[in-house]
Amino acid sequence: MDRVYEIPEEPNVDPVSSLQEDVIRGTNPRFTFPFSILFSTFLYCGEAASALYMVRIYRKNSETYWMTYTFSFFMFSSIMVQLTLIFVHRDLAKDKPLSLFMHLILLGPVIRCLEAMIKYLTLWKKEEQEEPYVSLTRKKMLIDGEEVLIEWEVGHSIRALAMHRNAYKRMSQIQAFLGSVPQLTYQLYVSLISAEVPLGRVVLMVFSLVSVTYGATLCNMLAIQIKYDDYKIRLGPLEVLCITIWRTLEITSRLLILVLFSATLKLKAVPFLVLNFLIILFEPWIKFWRSGAQMPNNIEKNFSRVGTLVVLISVTILYAGINFSCWSALQLRLADRDLVDKGQNWGHMGLHYSVRLVENVIMVLVFKFFGAKVLLNYCHSLIALQLIIAYLISIGFMLLFFQYLHPLRSLFVHNVVDYLHCVCCHRHPRTRVENPEPPFETEARQSVV
Numbered sequence: 151m152d153r154v155y156e157i158p159e160e161p162n163v164d165p166v167s168s169l170q171e172d173v174i175r176g177t178n179p180r181f182t183f184p185f186s187i188l189f190s191t192f193l194y195c196g197e198a199a200s201a202l203y204m205v206r207i208y209r210k211n212s213e214t215y216w217m218t219y220t221f222s223f224f225m226f227s228s229i230m231v232q233l234t235l236i237f238v239h240r241d242l243a244k245d246k247p248l249s250l251f252m253h254l255i256l257l258g259p260v261i262r263c264l265e266a267m268i269k270y271l272t273l274w275k276k277e278e279q280e281e282p283y284v285s286l287t288r289k290k291m292l293i294d295g296e297e298v299l300i301e302w303e304v305g306h307s308i309r310a311l312a313m314h315r316n317a318y319k320r321m322s323q324i325q326a327f328l329g330s331v332p333q334l335t336y337q338l339y340v341s342l343i344s345a346e347v348p349l350g351r352v353v354l355m356v357f358s359l360v361s362v363t364y365g366a367t368l369c370n371m372l373a374i375q376i377k378y379d380d381y382k383i384r385l386g387p388l389e390v391l392c393i394t395i396w397r398t399l400e401i402t403s404r405l406l407i408l409v410l411f412s413a414t415l416k417l418k419a420v421p422f423l424v425l426n427f428l429i430i431l432f433e434p435w436i437k438f439w440r441s442g443a444q445m446p447n448n449i450e451k452n453f454s455r456v457g458t459l460v461v462l463i464s465v466t467i468l469y470a471g472i473n474f475s476c477w478s479a480l481q482l483r484l485a486d487r488d489l490v491d492k493g494q495n496w497g498h499m500g501l502h503y504s505v506r507l508v509e510n511v512i513m514v515l516v517f518k519f520f521g522a523k524v525l526l527n528y529c530h531s532l533i534a535l536q537l538i539i540a541y542l543i544s545i546g547f548m549l550l551f552f553q554y555l556h557p558l559r560s561l562f563v564h565n566v567v568d569y570l571h572c573v574c575c576h577r578h579p580r581t582r583v584e585n586p587e588p589p590f591e592t593e594a595r596q597s598v599v
Contacts, residue, residue, distance in 0.1 A: 181273045181308050184266050190318040191263040193361045194231065194325060198224060198256070200354035201333065207350055219336055227329020230464075232258045234324050237461075238317040259321065266314040273307050285309060289382035292560060300382065319368050326365020327471035331405070334358035338409040359402070366397035366476055373479035377492045378558050389555045392547055399544035400476050403537050404510065410533075411513035414521035426509070431470040434482040443485035465489060477502050477548075494562055503545055510541055 201224040208217035232253040235241075239262075241249055252261040288301045304312075337355050341347045370393050374383055385393075412419045445458060462484060472478040481491040481498045491498075514534040521530060552559070553567065 181270065181311060184270055184311065184315060186315055187263055187266045187318045189364070190322045190325075191259045193322070193357060193364065194259045197325070197330065197333070197354065197357040197361055198228065200350060200357055203350050204337075204354055207348070216340055220333070223329055223333040223336065227325050227333075228256045230324045230328050231321050232256060233464075234321050235259065235262055235317055238313070238320060259318075262314065262317070266311060269307065269311050269314070273311065276307075290380050291382045292558065319372060322361070322368055323365045323372075323472075324468065326362045327468060327475065330358040330361040330365070331401075331471065331475050334362060335405050335408055338405065339412055342409060342413045362401055362475070363394065363398050366401060366472075367393050369472060369476075370397070370479050374557065376480065376488070376490055377494070378561070379492075381558060383557050385557060389551070389557065392551045392555050396544050396547035396551060397476060399540050399547065403540040403544065404475055404506070407510050407513050407517075407537050407541075410517040410521060410537075414517045427470060427474055430473045431466060434466055434469065434484050438484040441485050445484075462489075473502065477506075503548075507541065507545075511538060514538060 201220055205217050205221045205224070208214075208220060235258050236250075236253055239249075241253075249258070249261055252258050285304050285306070286301060287304050288299060291298050291300050334355055337351055337358070341351060341355075367390070371385060374385075408423070412423070445455070445462070466482065466484075469478055469480075469482045477499060481495055482489060483491050514537055518530045518534045556562075
């Protein structure tokens with residue numbers, strides 16, 4: 151059977167330069183078992199079941215406020231998850247009543263997981279057969295420090311399975327930062343003020359913590375893929391382990407500080423937390439209005455102006471939810487076509503962690519001096535010191551990743567050490583001008599991290 155080739159449009163690649171570069175034919179990608187899809191579905195179902203169980207327990211004990219907040223966090227994240235999957239798969243333009251019904255009863259991830267498993271089993275049975283329809287994909291790759299253009303064939307079935315994986319990656323971030331973060335924070339708060347931790351609440355908090363850590367790790371990976379869209383990126387086990395430790399320490403220390411601060415001040419802490427979230431939420435819109443740019447109209451071809459505005463608002467809410475608990479690894483720019491800043495903005499990262507460190511220190515000091523009735527049998531000074539040290543260790547792992555473990559660190563014009571020494575660079579500009587390095591040595595120095 152003759153094979154039909156399709157070359158996907160790549161607006162970011164210059165066709166003239168692509169033809170001039172030497173192209174290496176890479177091995178065709180092989181399909182792998184969709185473990186990430188199963189894991190994301192397991193987290194969604196586990197967190198939903200444990201949240202509904204706690205809603206039932208709270209209702210039985212006539213704890214109306216606890217029941218209302220627990221159910222609200224579950225419903226909001228579940229609805230956003232369904233909308234995300236529908237948007238990525240473009241189901242509104244397709245005739246799929248069963249899928250839409252499953253999304254309506256909040257079981258969209260389950261039916262999507264079954265579709266992905268059926269697709270995988272179909273590929274496994276036809277492993278020895280060649281697909282009649284394939285696409286040609288080109289990506290850059292760093293091999294021994296040299297940039298090489300690689301081309302390979304991707305079958306439509308493998309591409310469809312990859313689309314399922316990408317949809318679940320985005321779904322996991324929505325669930326983590328719009329559902330698991332507020333759910334985990336609130337359940338920790340309830341456990342602290344009630345001085346009891348039932349098994350059902352422990353299960354819910356464990357699912358929420360795993361979901362948040364997994365979503366934050368995916369956030370880093372997706373940020374690298376978005377910034378370096380022209381490159382084929384591979385993260386090894388050491389890189390993933392470093393990101394996981396960094397994100398786990400950052401999120402757990404941040405959420406525990408928020409819980410202790412809220413338990414100390416009760417309702418007086420609400421204005422501070424709401425103001426903090428609103429500043430993050432409206433920052434991209436203020437920059438957009440000050441720039442005088444028009445609203446991007448190429449997010450989706452079939453979207454109206456209202457649909458585009460809804461998507462931008464949803465993206466901004468997710469961006470604020472991520473930055474409220476950890477660093478988003480991307481800077482949102484509503485005026486750009488890609489909606490994000492693809493540059494390596496060390497200043498944005500430094501500003502975020504500096505502000506968050508000051509906030510955490512202030513909240514920990516409030517807990518230390520005014521939280522006498524929060525934890526009676528524990529040393530407040532020791533708890534405060536441990537939380538700040540944990541946050542500082544997370545920053546250390548973050549710097550370690552960008553300095554030594556980033557897969558494309560050789561592309562950085564300036565690395566972490568250069569940014570930390572920027573003050574010295576400004577103090578001695580004449581010395582650097584009088585003793586310039588040769589171009590070859592400069593490139594070699596920048597490529598060594």
